[in-house]
Structures are given as C-alpha cells and as structure tokens.
Amino acid sequence: MSLNEKFRTITKVKNLGLLTTIVLIIIGMAIFFPRFLSPINIEILGMGFVQEAIMALGMTLIIISAGIDLSIAGVMPFSAIMVGIFLNNNFGITVSILLALLLSALVGFVNAQMINRLKVHPFICTLATLTTLRGVNLVITKGETVTGFPPAFYFFGQGRVFGIPFPIFLFAVMAIAFTYLLKNHKYFQQVYFIGGNINSARYSGINIDRFIIFIYVLNSILAGIAGIITASQYISANTGFGIGIELRVITVVIIGGVSLSGGKGNIGGTILGILFLAIINNTFVQTGAPTYWQEVVYGSMLLIAVFLEEYIGAKREGTGVLKRWREFML
Amino acid sequence: MINYILKIEGISKRFFTNKVLDDINLKIKKGEVHAVVGENGAGKTTLMKIIGGIYTSSEGKIIFDGCKVNFSSPQEAINSGISIVHQELSLVPKLKVAQNIFSHREPVNRLGFIKWAELRYKAKQILKHIGVDIDPSTLVGDLSVGMQQIVEIAKALSQNAKIIIFDEPTSALSEKEVNLFYQVINDLKSKGVTIIFISHKLTEVFKISDKMSVLRDGKLIGTRKTKETSIEEIIKMMVGRELGNLYPDKSSHIGEKIFSVKGFSRKAKFEGIEFDLYKGEILGFAGLVGSGRTEVARSIFGAEKPESGEVILEGKKVEIKSPRDAIKNGICYLTEDRRNWGLFLEKTLRQNIIAASINKFVNKRGFLKNREIKEKAKHFIDYLNIKPADDKILILNLSGGNQQKTLLAQWLNAEPKILIADEPTRGVDVGAKAEIHKHLRKLVESGVGVIIISSELPEIIGLCDRIAVFNEGKITGILEKDATQEEIMKYATL
Amino acid sequence: MINDKAKNSSQLIMNSSSGHLSRLKEILDTREIGLLLIIFVASILLSIFSENFLTFSNLTSVAIGMNYDVLLALGMTLVLLSKGIDLSVGSILGLTGIITTMLLQAGVSILFAVILGLLSGTFLGFINGIFIAKFRINPFIVTLGMMAIARGLSVILTSGYFVSNLPEGYLIIGQGKFLGIPNPTYVMILFVILFDYLLRKWGPFYKAFYIGTNPDAAELSGINVSSIILAGYVISGFLSGLAAIFMTSRLAMGYAQFGLGAELKAICAAIIGGASMGGGEGSIVGAFLGVMLLAIINNGFVLLNLSIYWQGVINGLILVIAVTVDAIRRARKGKSRV
Incomplete structure (x- = not known):
C-alpha cells in the first residue's frame, strides 16, 4: 500500500498547499488592510466572482467526465439577453426566466448531441456552439445593450436572503447540494466511471449518452443562471458579458485539482479554487493595484498549480520515469 | 436429457459485407469449464461479445437457461446472468475496489444515495467468498494487475452470474496469480457457475477446461472433450493443417x-x-x-x-x-x-x-x-x-x-x-x-x-x-x- | 478510427502503385479539393450577386484580411498535428505587437525592433514548449495560462492605450505593395508553400505525424518527441509574432486587444482544413483554404450588405458542418474496417 499512501499524501499536500496559500493571503491582507475582513469587503469579494463560481460547479462535472465546455461563455450573455427580451415583451418574470433557462438548456442539449452523435472532441463541439452563439447574440441585439428590466427583476442580482446577497446564497446552496450529490448519489457517481474508464461505464450499463446530455444541459443551465444574475446586477444585458469567462471557470476547476484527463476531482477542490481566485481578485481591488495585473496573476497561478501537481508530484513518486506522453496530451 | 445452460444455434455475424461468424452451433452444460480456442481473427471474441450482449448477431438464436434471449445491451445480459471479464480490464483505477465491484449497482436508499457501509460490507463478503483479502476501500489503481483481475471476477460474481466469460484471463498475470486464478475457477465450477474462456495458451486450456471448441475463420471446426484430445489435434484443427516442427533448429555455430x-x-x-x-x-x-x-x-x-x-x-x-x-x-x-x-x-x-x-x-x-x-x-x-x-x-x-x-x-x-x-x-x-x-x-x-x-x-x-x-x-x-x-x-x- | 486525412497526407508523399485512375480518385477525395470546390462555388455565387466581388481591390482586401489568420492557422496546424493545442496565439500576437511598437516609439531602429519583436514572439512560444515538452504539462492548461499572462502584460504595458506615431518605414512592411499586391500576401503565400512542402517531404516535420498518432511509440522509434513538440510551439510563437508585425504596421498602431479571439478562429480554420484534436492529422493547404473560406464568407456579408452580426453564426455553423462531414466520412470509410 505504500504507493497508495504516497498518492494520498500527494493529493492531501496539494489541497493543503492551496489551503495554506489561501490562509496566508487572508492573514497578510487582514494585517495590512484591516478592511479586508469587514463584512462589506467579504460581500464584494463574493459578488466579484459569483458568476464564475456558479458555472464552476457544472464545469467540475464536465471536466471529471473528461470533457470540456467552452460554450458557457456564449450561453451566459445569451441567457441575459433573452431574459431581457422576454421581459420587455411582458412575459412576466417567472416565465421569462424559465424560457431563458430552457433556451440555455437547449444549447447544452445541442452540445451533447454533437458529442454523442458525431464522436467529435467536446472542445471542438463547444467551440462551434460558442462561435455560433456569439454571433446569435449579436444578431439578436444588433450589438446594442438590452435595457428595460422591471424593478422586481433586480432581486436576482441585488436582493438578499437572510441578509446574504441572493447570488451568494444561491451559490452556497448549490455548492452544498453538488458536493453531497457528487460524493454520495448513484446517478452523479456515474461521472467517475465515464471519465475514469469509459469501457467500464459502458459494460456497467451506464447510459453514457444520456449522462452526457445531463451534464451538458446542467452546465448550460448554470451558465444561464449566471447570465440572469448578471443581467439583474447590471440591469442590462449585452454581448460583452462573459468574454473570457470560460477560461476563468476552467482555471478555477483545474486549480481545484480536477484533472483534464478525467475521472479525478471533486467539488470541494473547486470551491477552494473559487475562493483562491476570488481572494486574488479582491486583493487587487483592496490594494488598488491595477486590475490589469489580475489576468497575469491568474495565468501564472494556473501554471504554477499545475506545475506543482504534475511535475513535482511525478518527481516525488521517485520512479525516475517521466510520465508517458499520452497521459497528459489532449 | 442433458441440462444445457447455453445453446447457440446457427449464429452468424456480419460486419458490413464481411462475415466474421458463420453458422455457429454450440451447446454448453451447466457447471462446465468450456474453452474457446482459435487463431487471431477466428471470431472468438466476437462470439463472446454476442453472448454477452455487446454485439447483436445477424442470424441465429441463443437459448439461455431454456429461454430464447436476444440481448441488445451488456446490461441485459448481466441482468440475465451472463457476465464478461474483458481482455482489457474494465475497472476504474481512481475508484475504490467496492465501487468498482458494484459499479452502477451500488446499494442505494430511496432517493438514490449510496449506502457506503453496506457497499463496503457486501464487497468484503464477495472478496471473502473468492478467498482473497483485499480491503474494499483500496483504490483499484493501487492493486497489481493480478489482483485487479480478481476484482473483475468479484464484479462478475456480484452480478449473480450463471455464466462468466473470460477473454484471455491470464495473459497479464504472474505465475502466482495464475495459480490463484485457477483455484478461483475450480471453486466457481464447484458452485455450479459455468465458465467460458478464450485463451491462446494451450497448456492452460488443457489444464483447466472440461471441453474445448475450436473456431477457424468464423466457423466452428469442432468441440472436443479435453480428456479425449491432444494439443496436436487441437493445433491441427486451429490452423487447418499439420505444423511441422514448431520451432526452427537451434544455432549451429556460436561466434565471438x-x-x-x-x-x-x-x-x-x-x-x-x-x-x-x-x-x-x-x-x-x-x-x-x-x-x-x-x-x-x-x-x-x-x-x-x-x-x-x-x-x-x-x-x-x-x-x-x-x-x-x-x-x-x-x-x-x-x-x-x-x-x-x-x-x-x-x-x-x-x-x-x-x-x-x-x-x-x-x-x-x-x-x-x-x-x-x-x-x-x-x-x-x-x-x-x-x-x-x-x-x-x-x-x-x-x-x-x-x-x-x-x-x-x-x-x-x-x-x-x-x-x-x-x-x-x-x-x-x-x-x-x-x-x-x-x-x-x-x-x-x-x-x-x-x-x-x-x-x-x-x-x-x-x-x-x-x-x-x-x-x-x-x-x-x-x-x-x-x-x-x-x-x-x-x-x-x- | 479510420481517418482519411491521415491517409491522404501519407498518400501525398507516396506515388500510388494502383494506377492513375485510382490515384486521381484519391486526390479528388481529399479534404483540400472539397474545400476548394466550396470556395469556388461560394465565389461564383458572390460574383453573381455582387459585381464588386471580382474586383482587384476587393480581392486584395480579402487577401490582407486573411494574412494574419493564415499565419496563426499554420502554427496551429503544426501544434494540433503533434497532439497539442495553442490557445495563446492571439495573446502572443497582441503582446508582440505592443513590444515591437513600443520599441519603435522608444526610438529603436526598425530592423532591430522587428527582430526583437519576432524574437519575443518566438520566446513566448518557447516558454509554452518548455512547459509542455520538457515538464510534460497539458498543453491546454499551459497555453491557457500563457494566453492570460500575455494579454495581461499587453494591457499593463500600454495601460490600455494605443501605441501610435510609428515611423513611416515601419508602416511600409504592412501597407506596401509590390505589383499591386500587398507585401504580407507574398509572405503568407511563401509560408504556406514552404510549410506545406516541408510537412510532406521533410523528415523532421514529417515525424510530427507519428508523434500525433502515438507519441509513446514515436519516442521508442527513436523520434525526438520533445524537440519536435517544442519546435511546433516555437514556430507557432514566431508566426504569431510575424502576424503581429504585419498587423501593427498595416494599422499603424499597437493595441493590447489585437488578436483577441484569434486562437479560436485559427483552431476553426485548422480543423476545417483537416486537422484533428486527436493529433496525427493536419494539412497546411487545408488550413489555408479554411481561412480562405471563412474570409470569403465574411467578405460576402460585407458586399451583400448583410448584417455583419451573422458572421459569427455562419462561422460557427461552418465548423459544425466541417466536423459533421468529417464524421460521416469517417463512418463511411469505416466500412472497410472489420
């Protein structure tokens, strides 16, 4: 079992590393910027990253299944725009939201169908829907911003539940549910079989196609929710929403320890990843450092996280044999 | 009247225009260890995949336990009691032994949540039944290939299989593991489980099988009782001709x-x-x-x-x-x-x-x-x-x-x-x-x-x-x- | 999976033994011919509906528009071929453009600034390659990181402002013409021909096909896998740098957001041209035609006064169609498989 123990130590240390870094930043910030731990700032911290956080829940499932979904960056503005249009046409808030989410789900369904039927890499399928959707968004809005949201709609981005901003509350509830479901529910557990060994999944009688549909639809709906929240926050919707967000979401998930080759990872790691980037993001706000640096820091963090995991981890196992090529390539 | 658990009648399989199996007829008794041998491309794996519901046959029928069956998915075959232990292991290395044994059949409560304690207990029982001591919480990836093979068998048993099909079960096992495997096979046999297995190793086939069937070019050449045949006869059936000397002459001159x-x-x-x-x-x-x-x-x-x-x-x-x-x-x-x-x-x-x-x-x-x-x-x-x-x-x-x-x-x-x-x-x-x-x-x-x-x-x-x-x-x-x-x-x- | 693309590329280097007719059939069955036909039909339709299409000035502007994307798609094809991906091409383009133009503003001579610009693009590609080929980290993650870093640095360097007031001599690179055709177009065509030839005939490049198909087997066959993978990213970085120089000199400024989203366009074009995410496949001429198809369709939108907003939709749909056609073709070829 020594290998087993070794493996566990490495995974533990890895999460520990992330956790330690987070704690250190928090302590450092709390010392130099007392404001940092004030309730107001914590709220700013949460709200600054809540869209990414919500989408990261679904992306975790997608990446564990050895897939990827770029189209969320198109779905998020799409849903924001559609809900605006429906509201402007007096569909009522409930119906508008449901319709927007239904349309978002449809995008996920199309993704899944392409992946299942054409047997093409999810990267390409979702790249195609992303490109198409961005175009669709422009066509619908003619590049203009959608406005005219009724005040009752503001709740989803600005309202409060038990004193907590609604988006954060919603995320917290979903995060708890996702953690528990992924860990313990038979249906959700299928993702580990599909990502870990697709033949095993097939021979165990798992309906792979249906599960792929499930996770891509789920992921799209989450992106749709993020879009609605954004629209409600800004009381407007435009095609500029969500540019680059797919990459931030993927970064969060990867930093959280989900492996792109599938079969490995959990929601807990993703939540740590979210926390980490949210704090970095907030640090910039608090220190008044130019926000331009954010992207550089995100990128470096991603590289460092993966470097530590993959390279140092492999070295530590001490076999002296580098990973086989196919283990890490696309 | 002999009790045949599996009767294969006139099975043929075509991939597009290529006939891979041609009118196969085979009867297998309950509790028998039946080997299927043949050269590569003879159709052995295809036949097994048809029995196991992974492929469907183009013609013919399969009678299992007295009923005509027509599996359209491996799941149906498993539910009826036919399990396959595949050549490439079908385990998930990053999941625990217990999860792999009960993949997608975990004990759950009414809401579909997995009952972990029961899962571990059941896995432990099955492993004990085979006579190996593996902790059900171990990750499969941390086990040796031989032990993984045992987990595969445990998986088949947990499915209450009446027939277990093995595809080249020992090709990756060490000698010790092979012996354990033979023991498990004998044990299963004594419990009335029917075993069908494919192997290239003729010595092994002769050691553990009761009967063997030879396939060549998609046709069943014949079925023999192991006791009544010889390696030479089986090889002849497999290749359709007598092989002369099996190995070339040894070196005549050793140099510097x-x-x-x-x-x-x-x-x-x-x-x-x-x-x-x-x-x-x-x-x-x-x-x-x-x-x-x-x-x-x-x-x-x-x-x-x-x-x-x-x-x-x-x-x-x-x-x-x-x-x-x-x-x-x-x-x-x-x-x-x-x-x-x-x-x-x-x-x-x-x-x-x-x-x-x-x-x-x-x-x-x-x-x-x-x-x-x-x-x-x-x-x-x-x-x-x-x-x-x-x-x-x-x-x-x-x-x-x-x-x-x-x-x-x-x-x-x-x-x-x-x-x-x-x-x-x-x-x-x-x-x-x-x-x-x-x-x-x-x-x-x-x-x-x-x-x-x-x-x-x-x-x-x-x-x-x-x-x-x-x-x-x-x-x-x-x-x-x-x-x-x-x-x-x-x-x-x- | 059977893949015809792999077969085609191999056939191109080999003389068919089974008669001229079947050889002809094989050539006609290639992706490149299919693309060429589609481009041909699209061009005919466009010239029917718009008299402006077949004018010299319009075609020149199409060629100029293609130039940057072609350079990026060439690099992308090489990278995809060796089972990788490069998401950072757009950002490297942006950053290299900023570096070059800022050097020029600071009074560095044109030749020197261009060389330093190209070197910096090459260097960024080299960093990608080191992480991927030496440390063996997933190329998607590495280039995703590089994408964020390079874009961030461009914004930091310029604080989001344009870099303008570039010397006249520099502008000639992108704006100058020879025999009425813009300079960058010559360079683009030269690179397409050169890379296509090398990929089909030159040992070191040809080995990339093996690496993409089975990198582990390639390693055991004595192919220097890490060097060739590294070279792919270096070339991709260099070509992004070259595109940056053409773009900044053509538009007479540097801007941090140049090349935004260009990586997706380049991947699109490479895939349409026959590359596969699985590696081991890809065609330079195919990628070139892929860019051309996208460019002509975009041009059509402009000429026919259609809303340019439809472009994105059409580009996405083209990718869907390309992928579908490929899937069908694979299934059809699968018939020969037992």
Missing part, C-alpha cells in the same frame, strides 16, 4: 562475444544485471511477470534510466541516454505492447514500416526519399508475408499476427546489431508465431544478436540457445539450451 551488459541496477526494479551475448545465438530472458526483464530491456534501450551500469557493444562502451542513441548504435527493442508502445494504428503499413528508420530514408538535407521507402515497404511485406499486401492499408485493419509482423518489419528496417524482442509472439496465432520464430532465427544467422523475452516457457526453451532466468530483479541463473521447464521455474521462483 558481441554485446555485454555490466552492473545494471535501478532501485526497486533490478540489481546487478550482467550478461553477454554471442554472435549467432538467441539469448532468452525467462522469469515471472514483474521479475524485471522488461525494465532491464527498456533501460538498455534508453527508454528508462538505470542508476548504474554499462553497455558494451562490439568491444566498445556505448553511452545510451535515449532510444535515439540506442538505435543509432544499432540496439533495437521490439516492445511487448504493440498497440500502446509500438505501432501507429491510424497510419499506413508503409508509414509503420519506416517508423524507426525515417532517418535512413532521408537525403542529406532531410528530405524523404519516397521511391526507396516504397521499395523497402514492398520488400518487407513480401519477406514477412504480411497480409493484405497493401502498403497503404491502415494498421488497425490488420489482424494481430500481421500487426506483430509489421512491428518486426519496423525494427528489421532499422538494421539492428542487437535486437531485444519483448514477447514477440504475444497474442499471435500459431501460424504467424512459427513464421516470427523462423525470421528471428534467420536474423541471428545473418549475424545479429537477438534477445527474446517471453513468459511462455515452451517458446523460451524451443527457440533460445541460452536462457537467463530473472527473479525479483536479479539474474539467478544462465542455463544452456537443454534446460527443462522445471529447472527454469526453480531459478525463477527460488
């Missing part, structure tokens, strides 16, 4: 020393490996799976790094840091795993034949010499009798034997001085096997030094002039050609 390895060590893998190779001989590496033979070969070849040791070729010490260095020096390694490490399945036969020697087919400025490549490919296709003789066919369309010949061509083309062939006939049918042996012998006669790594003792004894026996990372003995199986096993398990 051409290659030696001194003091090769790598922590936890092998230690103090030393041997010499002489012109005109085939040196065999015998030993159990995991005894370090492949690691030594890969280290000589530069694919892994030894911690100490040197390689002397034709009296000169050579530095090898990568496979490239090795190939430049004329040391070549034919891998045991042709699909993952050897061939380029989606490339053409021609491209595969030149894969290890592209640098020999370019001019001074690095441009490819297409005419030479074409001629060379044609030469090897003729020489090794690769079929179909179309140099533009994709390798994945070739049978196992022809793929293996392509791999041999790839390395012959690199013009080796020393060729280390790791399991050169693994998963290859009897006919192609004899051809490969003949070519290896020819190669030696032309002055190339050849080392064969094989887990099949008859092959080692039949083919090699000297045998180095490996045991837990050390060479425990170097035997002459008249060594017996018992002698080799003694050194290998000492």
Whole structure:
C-alpha cells in the first residue's frame, strides 16, 4: 500500500498547499488592510466572482467526465439577453426566466448531441456552439445593450436572503447540494466511471449518452443562471458579458485539482479554487493595484498549480520515469 | 436429457459485407469449464461479445437457461446472468475496489444515495467468498494487475452470474496469480457457475477446461472433450493443417562475444544485471511477470534510466541516454505492447514500416526519399508475408499476427546489431508465431544478436540457445539450451 | 478510427502503385479539393450577386484580411498535428505587437525592433514548449495560462492605450505593395508553400505525424518527441509574432486587444482544413483554404450588405458542418474496417 499512501499524501499536500496559500493571503491582507475582513469587503469579494463560481460547479462535472465546455461563455450573455427580451415583451418574470433557462438548456442539449452523435472532441463541439452563439447574440441585439428590466427583476442580482446577497446564497446552496450529490448519489457517481474508464461505464450499463446530455444541459443551465444574475446586477444585458469567462471557470476547476484527463476531482477542490481566485481578485481591488495585473496573476497561478501537481508530484513518486506522453496530451 | 445452460444455434455475424461468424452451433452444460480456442481473427471474441450482449448477431438464436434471449445491451445480459471479464480490464483505477465491484449497482436508499457501509460490507463478503483479502476501500489503481483481475471476477460474481466469460484471463498475470486464478475457477465450477474462456495458451486450456471448441475463420471446426484430445489435434484443427516442427533448429555455430551488459541496477526494479551475448545465438530472458526483464530491456534501450551500469557493444562502451542513441548504435527493442508502445494504428503499413528508420530514408538535407521507402515497404511485406499486401492499408485493419509482423518489419528496417524482442509472439496465432520464430532465427544467422523475452516457457526453451532466468530483479541463473521447464521455474521462483 | 486525412497526407508523399485512375480518385477525395470546390462555388455565387466581388481591390482586401489568420492557422496546424493545442496565439500576437511598437516609439531602429519583436514572439512560444515538452504539462492548461499572462502584460504595458506615431518605414512592411499586391500576401503565400512542402517531404516535420498518432511509440522509434513538440510551439510563437508585425504596421498602431479571439478562429480554420484534436492529422493547404473560406464568407456579408452580426453564426455553423462531414466520412470509410 505504500504507493497508495504516497498518492494520498500527494493529493492531501496539494489541497493543503492551496489551503495554506489561501490562509496566508487572508492573514497578510487582514494585517495590512484591516478592511479586508469587514463584512462589506467579504460581500464584494463574493459578488466579484459569483458568476464564475456558479458555472464552476457544472464545469467540475464536465471536466471529471473528461470533457470540456467552452460554450458557457456564449450561453451566459445569451441567457441575459433573452431574459431581457422576454421581459420587455411582458412575459412576466417567472416565465421569462424559465424560457431563458430552457433556451440555455437547449444549447447544452445541442452540445451533447454533437458529442454523442458525431464522436467529435467536446472542445471542438463547444467551440462551434460558442462561435455560433456569439454571433446569435449579436444578431439578436444588433450589438446594442438590452435595457428595460422591471424593478422586481433586480432581486436576482441585488436582493438578499437572510441578509446574504441572493447570488451568494444561491451559490452556497448549490455548492452544498453538488458536493453531497457528487460524493454520495448513484446517478452523479456515474461521472467517475465515464471519465475514469469509459469501457467500464459502458459494460456497467451506464447510459453514457444520456449522462452526457445531463451534464451538458446542467452546465448550460448554470451558465444561464449566471447570465440572469448578471443581467439583474447590471440591469442590462449585452454581448460583452462573459468574454473570457470560460477560461476563468476552467482555471478555477483545474486549480481545484480536477484533472483534464478525467475521472479525478471533486467539488470541494473547486470551491477552494473559487475562493483562491476570488481572494486574488479582491486583493487587487483592496490594494488598488491595477486590475490589469489580475489576468497575469491568474495565468501564472494556473501554471504554477499545475506545475506543482504534475511535475513535482511525478518527481516525488521517485520512479525516475517521466510520465508517458499520452497521459497528459489532449 | 442433458441440462444445457447455453445453446447457440446457427449464429452468424456480419460486419458490413464481411462475415466474421458463420453458422455457429454450440451447446454448453451447466457447471462446465468450456474453452474457446482459435487463431487471431477466428471470431472468438466476437462470439463472446454476442453472448454477452455487446454485439447483436445477424442470424441465429441463443437459448439461455431454456429461454430464447436476444440481448441488445451488456446490461441485459448481466441482468440475465451472463457476465464478461474483458481482455482489457474494465475497472476504474481512481475508484475504490467496492465501487468498482458494484459499479452502477451500488446499494442505494430511496432517493438514490449510496449506502457506503453496506457497499463496503457486501464487497468484503464477495472478496471473502473468492478467498482473497483485499480491503474494499483500496483504490483499484493501487492493486497489481493480478489482483485487479480478481476484482473483475468479484464484479462478475456480484452480478449473480450463471455464466462468466473470460477473454484471455491470464495473459497479464504472474505465475502466482495464475495459480490463484485457477483455484478461483475450480471453486466457481464447484458452485455450479459455468465458465467460458478464450485463451491462446494451450497448456492452460488443457489444464483447466472440461471441453474445448475450436473456431477457424468464423466457423466452428469442432468441440472436443479435453480428456479425449491432444494439443496436436487441437493445433491441427486451429490452423487447418499439420505444423511441422514448431520451432526452427537451434544455432549451429556460436561466434565471438558481441554485446555485454555490466552492473545494471535501478532501485526497486533490478540489481546487478550482467550478461553477454554471442554472435549467432538467441539469448532468452525467462522469469515471472514483474521479475524485471522488461525494465532491464527498456533501460538498455534508453527508454528508462538505470542508476548504474554499462553497455558494451562490439568491444566498445556505448553511452545510451535515449532510444535515439540506442538505435543509432544499432540496439533495437521490439516492445511487448504493440498497440500502446509500438505501432501507429491510424497510419499506413508503409508509414509503420519506416517508423524507426525515417532517418535512413532521408537525403542529406532531410528530405524523404519516397521511391526507396516504397521499395523497402514492398520488400518487407513480401519477406514477412504480411497480409493484405497493401502498403497503404491502415494498421488497425490488420489482424494481430500481421500487426506483430509489421512491428518486426519496423525494427528489421532499422538494421539492428542487437535486437531485444519483448514477447514477440504475444497474442499471435500459431501460424504467424512459427513464421516470427523462423525470421528471428534467420536474423541471428545473418549475424545479429537477438534477445527474446517471453513468459511462455515452451517458446523460451524451443527457440533460445541460452536462457537467463530473472527473479525479483536479479539474474539467478544462465542455463544452456537443454534446460527443462522445471529447472527454469526453480531459478525463477527460488 | 479510420481517418482519411491521415491517409491522404501519407498518400501525398507516396506515388500510388494502383494506377492513375485510382490515384486521381484519391486526390479528388481529399479534404483540400472539397474545400476548394466550396470556395469556388461560394465565389461564383458572390460574383453573381455582387459585381464588386471580382474586383482587384476587393480581392486584395480579402487577401490582407486573411494574412494574419493564415499565419496563426499554420502554427496551429503544426501544434494540433503533434497532439497539442495553442490557445495563446492571439495573446502572443497582441503582446508582440505592443513590444515591437513600443520599441519603435522608444526610438529603436526598425530592423532591430522587428527582430526583437519576432524574437519575443518566438520566446513566448518557447516558454509554452518548455512547459509542455520538457515538464510534460497539458498543453491546454499551459497555453491557457500563457494566453492570460500575455494579454495581461499587453494591457499593463500600454495601460490600455494605443501605441501610435510609428515611423513611416515601419508602416511600409504592412501597407506596401509590390505589383499591386500587398507585401504580407507574398509572405503568407511563401509560408504556406514552404510549410506545406516541408510537412510532406521533410523528415523532421514529417515525424510530427507519428508523434500525433502515438507519441509513446514515436519516442521508442527513436523520434525526438520533445524537440519536435517544442519546435511546433516555437514556430507557432514566431508566426504569431510575424502576424503581429504585419498587423501593427498595416494599422499603424499597437493595441493590447489585437488578436483577441484569434486562437479560436485559427483552431476553426485548422480543423476545417483537416486537422484533428486527436493529433496525427493536419494539412497546411487545408488550413489555408479554411481561412480562405471563412474570409470569403465574411467578405460576402460585407458586399451583400448583410448584417455583419451573422458572421459569427455562419462561422460557427461552418465548423459544425466541417466536423459533421468529417464524421460521416469517417463512418463511411469505416466500412472497410472489420
């Protein structure tokens, strides 16, 4: 079992590393910027990253299944725009939201169908829907911003539940549910079989196609929710929403320890990843450092996280044999 | 009236226009161990996949336990009581043993949440039933291949299988694990479970089966009771003709020393490996799976790094840091795993034949010499009798034997001085096997030094002039050609 | 999977032994011919509906528009071929453009600034390659990181402002013409021909096909896998740098957001041209035609006064169609498989 123990130590240390870094930043910030731990700032911290956080829940499932979904960056503005249009046409808030989410789900369904039927890499399928959707968004809005949201709609981005901003509350509830479901529910557990060994999944009688549909639809709906929240926050919707967000979401998930080759990872790691980037993001706000640096820091963090995991981890196992090529390539 | 648990009546299977199975009729009794043998491409795996619901048959019917069945998915077959233990293990390495045994059939509560304690308990029970002590919370990836195989069996048992189909169950097991496996099979048999298994190892088939059926070119040639037949008869049925001498003649002339390895060590893998190779001989590496033979070969070849040791070729010490260095020096390694490490399945036969020697087919400025490549490919296709003789066919369309010949061509083309062939006939049918042996012998006669790594003792004894026996990372003995199986096993398990 | 693309590329380097007719059939069955036909039909339709299409000035402007994307798609094809991906091409383009133009503003001579610009693009590609080929980290993650870093640095360097007031001599690179055709177009065509030739005939490049198909087997076959993978990213970085120089000199400024989203366009074009995410496939001429198809369709939108907003939709749909056609073709070829 020594290998087993070794493996566990490495995974533990890895999460520990992330956790330690987070704690250190928090302590450092709390010392130099007392404001940092004030309730107001914590709220700013949460709200600054809540869209990414919500989408990261679904992306975790997608990446564990050895897939990827770029189209969320198109779905998020799409849903924001559609809900605006429906509201402007007096569909009522409930119906508008449901319709927007239904349309978002449809995008996920199309993704899944392409992946299942054409047997093409999810990267390409979702790249195609992303490109198409961005175009669709422009066509619908003619590049203009959608406005005219009724005040009752503001709740989803600005309202409060038990004193907590609604988006954060919603995320917290979903995060708890996702953690528990992924860990313990038979249906959700299928993702580990599909990502870990697709033949095993097939021979165990798992309906792979249906599960792929499930996770891509789920992921799209989450992106749709993020879009609605954004629209409600800004009381407007435009095609500029969500540019680059797919990459931030993927970064969060990867930093959280989900492996792109599938079969490995959990929601807990993703939540740590979210926390980490949210704090970095907030640090910039608090220190008044130019926000331009954010992207550089995100990128470096991603590289460092993966470097530590993959390279140092492999070295530590001490076999002296580098990973086989196919283990890490696309 | 004999109680047949499975009756196969007139099963045929076509892939597009190609008939892979042709009117198969087979009856299998309850509690019988029934072996299915045949050359590669004879249709064994396809037949098993039809029984197991992975493929559907084009014609014919299957009667299982008195009822006509028509499975459209593996799940239906499993539910009815037919489980397959696949050739490529179908386990998820990153999940626990218990989760793998009960994959997708975990005990759940009404809301679909998994009852972990019950899952572990049930897994423990089943493992105990087989008689192995594996902690159900261990990750499958941390188990040895043999133990993983046992987990597969546990999985089949947990499905309450009445028939378990094994596809080449022992090809990756160590000797000890093989014995455990035989025990489990006997145990299952005594409990009334019917076993069908496919194997290339005829000695094994004779050891554990009650009956055997021979397939050739998609047709059932015949079924024999194991006690009433002989290896010679079965081989004849498999290849459709008598094979003459199974192995080529041994070396007539052993020349000077051409290659030696001194003091090769790598922590936890092998230690103090030393041997010499002489012109005109085939040196065999015998030993159990995991005894370090492949690691030594890969280290000589530069694919892994030894911690100490040197390689002397034709009296000169050579530095090898990568496979490239090795190939430049004329040391070549034919891998045991042709699909993952050897061939380029989606490339053409021609491209595969030149894969290890592209640098020999370019001019001074690095441009490819297409005419030479074409001629060379044609030469090897003729020489090794690769079929179909179309140099533009994709390798994945070739049978196992022809793929293996392509791999041999790839390395012959690199013009080796020393060729280390790791399991050169693994998963290859009897006919192609004899051809490969003949070519290896020819190669030696032309002055190339050849080392064969094989887990099949008859092959080692039949083919090699000297045998180095490996045991837990050390060479425990170097035997002459008249060594017996018992002698080799003694050194290998000492 | 059977893949015809792999077969085609191999056939191109080999003389068919089975008669001229079947050879002809094979050539006609290639992706490149299919693309060419589609482009041809699209051009005919466009010239019917718009008299402006077949004018010299329009075609020149199409060619100029293609130029940057072609350079990026060439690099992308090489990278995809060796089982990788490069998401950072757009950002490297942006950053290299900023570096070059800022050097020029600081008074560095044109030749020197261009050389330093190209070197910096090459260097960024080299960093990608080191992480991927030496440390063996997933190329998607590495280039995703590089994408963020390079874009961030461009914004930091310029604080989001334009870099303008570039010397006249520099502008000639992108704006100058020879025989009425813009300079960059010559360079683009030269690179397409050169890379296409090298990929089919030159040993070191040809090995990339093997690496993409089975990198582990390639390593054991004595192919220097890490060097060739590294070279792919270096070339991709260099070509992004070259595109940056053409773009900044053509538009007479540097801007941090240049090349935004260009990586997706380049991947699109490479895939349409026959590359596969699985590696081991790809065609330079195919990628070139892929860019051309996208460019002509975009041009059509402009000429026919259609809303340019439809472009994205059409580009996405083209990718869907390309992928579908490929899937169908694979299934059809699968018939030969037993």
